[in-house]
Amino acid sequence: MTTPAPVAIVTGSSRGIGLSIARALGRNGHRIVLVARDATSLASAQQHLAQSGIASATCAVDLRVDGAAELVLAAAQAAFGDPDVLVNNAGTAPTAKFEATTDAMLDETLALHVHAPLALIRAVLPGMRQRDRGCIVQLASTAGLRAFPFTAAYTAAKHAMVGLTRALATELLRTNIRTFAVCPGFVDTDITRQAARGIAARGKITAEQALQRMGEQNEIRRMHSVDEVAAAVAMLVAARPTGCTYVLDREPPAFID
């Protein structure tokens, strides 16, 4: 009997880092469940993967709403079966001066970066425990380990995401289920380009200069590419490294715990 191809749920996979992770895991033989809010961009992501022979299903949902995690799990089970891999990647990066950071901004950021991943982990973990197999990857950030100006809500949320992953890792020690928080620095995606346009709108530098400065804030002195982040995630899923918090913004990348 042949073993069915493993199933990976990747949230925020209609574009950016998530789409690249979906492609990398697909190339490693996974069937992918693509998750984001916008059904049209999910359909084009699915088409894009199909061109490389990667099977995928889509689930259009706002992960901040109650019941979203159960909906995603049901979509995975209906299309392919129980998930072997969960990648919590969906995210937004609001910016504001500290004193302009509102409760609503913090709540929304925590909802997407902390509550939604927690709900998804709660949904998939019982099945993974039953099979004693699985991998949960959290797309955190160096903002989960240190701070950047004008990102109070994001920095708080990413620190919480890293903490959540570390707590989960302690409870998975004697299982074959693995979990990682992956921490890239700035990555060249819509989020960063939008931030660069915001900086340029203040009139002092161009968007290109702003992008270059962001890259220079990375320890590696340049932006990461989405494929670089995706390759790290695919490596962590495929190999069995020991460690939990994987810092990509290092030369070479390394686990710090």
Ligand SMILES: NC(=O)c1ccc[n+]([C@@H]2O[C@H](COP(=O)([O-])OP(=O)(O)OC[C@H]3O[C@@H](n4cnc5c(N)ncnc54)[C@H](OP(=O)(O)O)[C@@H]3O)[C@@H](O)[C@H]2O)c1
């Ligand atoms: N770019 C960076 O510099 C950088 C650095 C370190 C870490 N990260 C992290 O990497 C992850 C991906 O970032 P990215 O730069 O690839 O962002 P992106 O290009 O803006 O993509 C974000 C993805 O998340 C989805 N999404 C956003 N809000 C959602 C919601 N409420 N429910 C469901 N899906 C939602 C988006 O689709 P819809 O809009 O259709 O929902 C999209 O697919 C984030 O967690 C981010 O914090 C990014």
